[in-house]
Amino acid sequence: MQSADEPVSDESIAGKESQVTEEDEDEEEEILLEPRFTYSRILNSIPAVFTKDAASSLVVHDKFIAIGTQTGYIYILDHLGNLHSESTARRHRAAVTAISVDTAGSYVASCALDARISVYGIGSDEFTQTIDLKVAARSVAISPDFSKRGSGQMFVTGERDLLLHERRFFSNHKYTSLYQGLERDGLISQISWRGPCIAFTNDTGTRIYHRNEERMIALVQPIHDANAMSGCRVIPSHCWLNDETLAIGWANSVCVCVILPAYNDQASVSSGSSRSPTRRKTQSSAMRKVEVNFAWRIDMLVADISFTLKKSGSDLWKEIVVFGMKRLPGEKGGEVVEAELALLEPDGIESYILNTEDRIEMRNCTLRNLRYFHMSALPLESLYFLLGPNEFFQAQPCSADERVRWYMENDMLKEAVEYATVHESQLKELNALQIGKTYIDSLISKGHYHEAASNLKTVCGRHKDQWEYYVNEFERHNVVLQVAKYLPVKDPQLEPESYQSVLIAALYNHPLLF
Template sequence: MQTFCIYLRNANRLIAVIQPTYDKQQALGVKTRPSHCWIDSKTLVVGFWDAVVVCTITVSSISEGVSSVEVKQVEVLYSWKVDMYIADVSFTLGDEICAWKEITVFGMKKSAFHDVAQNECEMVLALLEPEDSNTFSLTTEDRIEMITCDFGNLTAFHLSSLLCEDIYFLLGCQEFIEAQPCSADDRVRWYLENGLLREAMQFANEHEAELQHLDPIDVGKRFLCSLIKQKQFAEAAANLKVVCGRQKDLWEYYVSEFEQNNVVLQLAKYLPVKDPQLEPECYQCVLTAALHNHPVLFYNLIKVWNPDLFRVGAITELALKWVVQGNGAPLSEQDSVAIYRALARLYLYERKYDKAILLHIMLNDKDVFKVIQQYQLFHLVKDDLTKLMNIDANLTVQLLIENAESLPTKTILAQLVKYPKVQIAVLNSLFERNEGEEFVDLAIRLYADHERDLLLPFLRKTHVYDIAKALDICEKKQYVNEMVYLLGRSGNRKKALDLLVNKLNRIDCAIDFCRENDDSDLWDKLIEAAMKRPDHISQLLNTVGHYVNPLTIIEKIPEEINIPGLRNSIVKILHDYELLVQMQYDCLQVLEADNSQLFAKYLSRHKRAVFISSDQHCAICRTFVLQRDKPADSGPVNYDIIVYGCGHLIHARCMYIPHLDERPIMESGACPVCLGLHKGEKS
């Protein structure tokens, strides 16, 4: 087996062996040899059978005692399998960062090996650009017909190059061929000469910077011209953006071309709306064609395009004329609706809001609510709420809630008389803002007729309604729970209790009702009503022991009646009574302890000494309570002093001086100043 070896001559040492990786069966009859080309002083490319290997020589240091020795090794950078048998290899120059860009391979295609005629073979010159260590990109592949003396003997073919001139020399048995890489202009010309206009346009656009003599726009125009001649208008329209780019004049030229061929609708989704923005006539010709041939597209364009692109008035007039006169053939419902919707949007652009709203309502179009909200047009529909209800009740309610201040509630409710549930929704929103007391009675009637679940909570929460009217409504509907509540509020508790016991048969609710009102007459009424049924008696005995004396119930029980669970009920009553007595006793003990503690605190506060200064006066006689200057020959002149808790001071002798009818009050021990008997100053 042939191998490729790298030998280090200076060191007289073999540093690498590259083994071939070809399939022996496929390679039978092929005679070749390894070829290589040095890219720089350290990098080389090797071509062997169907493998291309790019490797580099690296230098590493190995320590040997005190000194170190440099060792050269070979590192494989790229290893590729190609679809040819390789005769020779070279490379193309790269940039400043990398010395090479592509690997040039000269050889014979595997697929053509057994198909060529005798003494002729098809050689290939290919450029391979690396992607990663195992894959590459085939940049170009040119096939060259050459004569061979010994078919399958690739050793007779050679490749050499002048890299700085980008010239390659191919040597065969009888040929010497000079090859140069094609320029971008050459490639485009070749495409054009062979009728590959699409490829020419794509290549020209991708390599625009490399073109020196050709203009990508001219190439694109040739491609579009060819498509238009072949009546391939859809494809031509799809490629307009690539050719025209931002050139306004070029766009307008092709709009005219398509219009002359009556296929201007093909441009609808490709026309630019900015950068560049075309003349209004360009957009109008598309809209006109859409109106006459595709009304749904007409509506979509009106909706999507900015009204600044075309003359709104002209298109509106055209659409109106179309609606009035028609085109001779009847329109489908879908097309008619599309035209009317487009006309409504055109009216919005012209700020003719009333006409736009009228069209939306006529079409039963839910977009009318968006229009009303966006342009604040509630004032235009406040008298057409019924029509809006027919379109969408929920959106109408939401609209009314958002614009509640724009229209009196009374007017709204009057217009919605046929929609009671909507009236309820309007009233609910009103009540949530603590407004609408004048509509409470109406709300009760509506709740009773259509939303009974809301009636009782509303009655409990609101207290400004007419109880008699509400009770009358509930009696007609036989709403017992609501009647019980209303009777309780009106003071007719006994009738309410009778409804609970006899109508609803809810002794538990009756007990709760009596507990809430805490009326002894009501309890007596309940006990009398319960005596008719043993189960009611049993429930009373088990429940009301904390509120009614159980003996009262027991004494009223008829002797002949059989009460289920009477023994257990009596035991429970006794137990509850015992707990009640114990609780009362404990409460009394706590109360007495609190009283004793508070009284002791009171006494301790009043046992404290009180400071009396010499400048304080008697509250009755207005003299000093203490003698300031005492004569030497006089006897004791200080008198006993009474000090009240309020702070007033009085001579004890002044208490017994008669002052009209004040004596009974003074004898009570109360402060005469605080009682208002004297006008002395309060300290």
Template sequence: MAEKEETKLSENSAEDDDVRRDEDESETESEESEEEVEPKLKYERIGNDLLNILTKDAASCIAVHEKFLALGTHWGMIHILDHCGNNIVSKELPAHQTTVNQMSIDENGDFLASCSDDGRVVINGLYTNDNNQVLNFDRPVKAVSMDPHFFKHGSGKHFVTGDDKLVLNEKGFLGRNKTVVLHQGEGAIRNIQWRGSFIAWANDQGVKIYDMSSKRRITFIARDNPKLRPELYRCNLCWKDTTTLLIGWGDSVKVCVIKERLSHDARDLPNRYVEIVSMFTTDFFISGIAPYGSSQLICLSFDIEEGAQGEAGKYAASRPHLRIIEPHMDYYDELSNDALSIRGFQEYRCNDYHLECVVSDNIYFIVSPKDIVAAKPRDEDDHITWLLDNEMFEEAMVTATAHSKDLKKHNFQDIGKAYLAYLLEEQSYSEAAQLCSRILGKSKDLWEEEVYKFAQIRQLKSLAPYVPREEPRLDPAIYEMILNEFLQTDEQGFQRLIKEWPSSLYNIQTIVNAVLDRLGRDNNNAVLLHSLAALYTADKRYDKALAMYLRLKHKDVFELIHKHNLFDSISDKIVRLMDFDADRAVTLLLDNLQRIPIEKVVHQLEDHPKMLHIYLDRLFRRDPHSGQDFHELQVKLYAEYDRTKLLSFLRSSNYYPLQKAMEVCTQRKFIPEMVFLLGRMGNTKQALKLITNELRDVDRAIDFCKEHHDKELWEDLISYSIDKPAFITGLLNNIGTHVDPIILIQKIEQGMEIPGLRDSLVKILQDYNLQISLREGCKKILVADCFGLLDKLVKTQRKGISVEEDQVCQACHEKLIVNDLRYASNIITFFCRHSFHEDCLPVHAMETCSICVAQKRGPGRYSMLRK
């Protein structure tokens, strides 16, 4: 089938081949700038064989069927065409000698009736020659209409013709034609429409409807505007259904409904009547009318006024319009108004246009002498096309999603790709990138195609956050290309992608080489170094990554070591670790002593004594015995870097040489440390001398003497202090519980002034009284405890001791308790629970248990023999 010409917007030209929805040329610029409203109809100019026909002839009328269309011309020819304008073979009928005025097709599409000004009415069978008829009248026949059931056998083969009267023709007996005049006397009949059992016709006076079932005329609807000449403004009739008639005449529209008359009282009235449910006047003339949907109408309108003049005084008409209106009782709402560019429209008048429709297919045919245009309701594909033409891409995608099953031309992805192309052209790169996931979905090919588009305009950075990483996974070159874009223009973004993207997406070595190339031009770029370290880590080249992190002093160093067990790799990097973060480095080293021995750490830190001190100090605090081989070294380190901990270390450790430690402290004149070392070495006198001579601290001297409990030290301290009143005061206040104060008091020279002497003596007396009170109190407590324990012993010994029935004598091993009293004996039970018959114990053993005594004597005899 030859393709149809698609109608589009066009210029104002008689030779234009396009049909468009246009605005009136008189609209102002402000009106043109208003938002365009989507049309409800789409148009296609019918071409193919029809073009050749209209080139030689001119269309005068048309009749349509869902199978085909019949075109009548001014030369009297009838052409049977398909809806695309192609000739149906052998269906060209030379029926008349002049203009074909009207044609009618039966319901089944088997027969065609036509009439002409030549006075002939022709009935043609399209598939058979049976029932073909040619009727000749003595005057022009303006209208003809067939019974919709003409094709049925026994239907009577009715058809009606109209000239100055309405004649019903019926095929009678033996094929004779029987005619009945249904109406006459009111002028020429110009239009007849037959639907069901109703025939509607129009003459110069108005519209009438005849009921074939009752054989009666049921209504007359008068013409509204008698001033309009019928030959210039014909009456347009169209049956919407079997009971609803649409009338468009001049500038008025009526919607008429045939109803059953409920009351039959008036016997002379038809049993049906017509109600006009809508009647209104338009601001345009009507060239054709048809139903649209369930409640709307389509009007082919003609806007030019009679006698309008164009250039050079010639008649000039405007374009015809196809309007969709919503009828109401006495007014209408215009829903759509499409101006049509019909070939030669400037020369046509109202009656030169015709409108016919195929209701079942929703096709409307607009006919002019030299052009035929088909109009159809716009489908979802047309709606999307309009949205795309108006750059309403988002709405188009929503529509495509909701009506995907109804679309034949468009699909969601194609719309989305067009949207992306538009956004890129508008430089809305971020918005386009965000839409990619929604539009491209999981299509690997579409993603890669779009990535290359972004690459061409250097906007990969905008797309990077939305590039898929799993489904679909793109070619590694795609990810490498994006990474390289960031590497060259956004180092921070490059580092972020390296962390976010799985390393499996791209070839790591390729990216490493690119980073190394950039570092060749910027060797100390911290961001690139961080990125390179992350790449080395992803590539499991942990030694290189560790070296890089150490160079950067990055916090991830220790995490990297722990996570990947890199203790062997750091054995020669301890100094760098300590220099980066001494605290975390020491923690790491101490937590892994088996992997990184103390000796190795000390060896590496020998040239960095401060770091070595930190390490050994933490080691000693964790385990005082672990680093015993280095305690001698620690003495020097504490003396150099942390003297406050030196004395505590000297007290806690037993693994350093005292003499070496003494030399270190002596060199630095660390007196408290020297005192402690002298005391540990046994040279307490020298130590006390340092306290008294160097420190001059009586409290420390007293504490030192208390610590060693040496009488000679006390004597030395007293001898040293006897001529120092301050020292004497200190001694008087503190030695009362260690040395007899009388010794000190007797050595004090007469007349020496001693600060606080009275208070000191009072304190000595108080301490003495306190000691006496303590002794008295202790004595009382001891006596009370003795009496209490004795009382408890007496009470315990007075208690009875149970003897079990099966218990035996420890001497004879017979049962202690017997039933026969003749053999009974007294029982002796000791506190040790050993029991005997009284008769079994010798007299000397009645007081003590011989078994316990024997047990106690054994070790004693052994001891004596040993001695």
């Protein structure tokens, strides 16, 4: 089996973290991170659901939201939290551990501790089925094209082994073992399916099975600190950033790996998973391998991960979105745990830039409940849904008004002016001109006349009355010459008195110029 690059060692990462802490501690404390999201509770039918039940799993599709609960119910809701009672039912007799939706949003697969797999349609029941396994599956992933006729209506389940289930003629059910784990490998706690690739994680790492090649193409070994998992059960999280890039969040680590294009290998090879069925490849067969592009250790425990895009409508990811819990020092030497959402931008293989770190007040926020906290997102719409056992939040990008207001509240007037000027058309409550005037007035009051004058063009633009107002202001402070080289002579053209005041000041203060 072709494995991914060797993971970075714990010692090297710990050393880097220690060095940063010792040398840059004071600087890091002074960094003010701008919030990128605004958070709102999703209500409507949600409070009624959580009055009688508690959430255990989540998946969000373009069409709907599916929430699994600890009593076995699957609730189908719209993005505003309104219940679709016709699609909601108790599918299991125990806590739902995982939910998966096909690309079309037509079928949902779920698994629970009752050893039952439930596959059911949203608006159609042609391929609905229920399967009782001998051993309870901890994870499930439905084929992206499950609803297509002739696709075989496949899904995979994971306990110690990875099983591919397929619907045959006359509704017969067939399963194939793709991977057989040893006892030391532990249980498969996460599965994700994208195109021909099925990724799954157990205690020994994340493997990627390629259906076209019928073999494992990678084993990405874990890099997290085992001590970080003490006192809680940490479930790994998968997020496909595109068809070739998989992000893995696990405990206090994030890895991003890329499936490289196929190349020709003249030697015969075989897959290398534990007791996995092998398929010999002939000479000159196309081979794929996986490289780890980023491997980060972070100071929080991951519940789920997603991503942001570089620009609207782009398929290029910019940041990894991490939702989870963070230990913070409490009173009398103790510690408290808070829910947190962070944005991590790549800076190097082992380093990242922390762009945002938002703390969210959520109930039942304890390490024991980490497995019940989930995030599922619609990155193309910049919507991120955060689930706790008894509450549901939506995170969406801050509006232009909110971002400008934050800059102003934190005395970052220059940044407020720059942002308001670029995004003036998006401002609904604030006025870019008034923000600029506040900045100029602040500079004048502090005696920073040169800086104030240099920003007049940005703030005043074509507003003739504002130019004339500030000429008078600078004259009142006996520094009108500061605006001389910035005064417009046309578009707008000012009243003669404005130019005269500058010329007179120059005549008295610099007669050699005339």
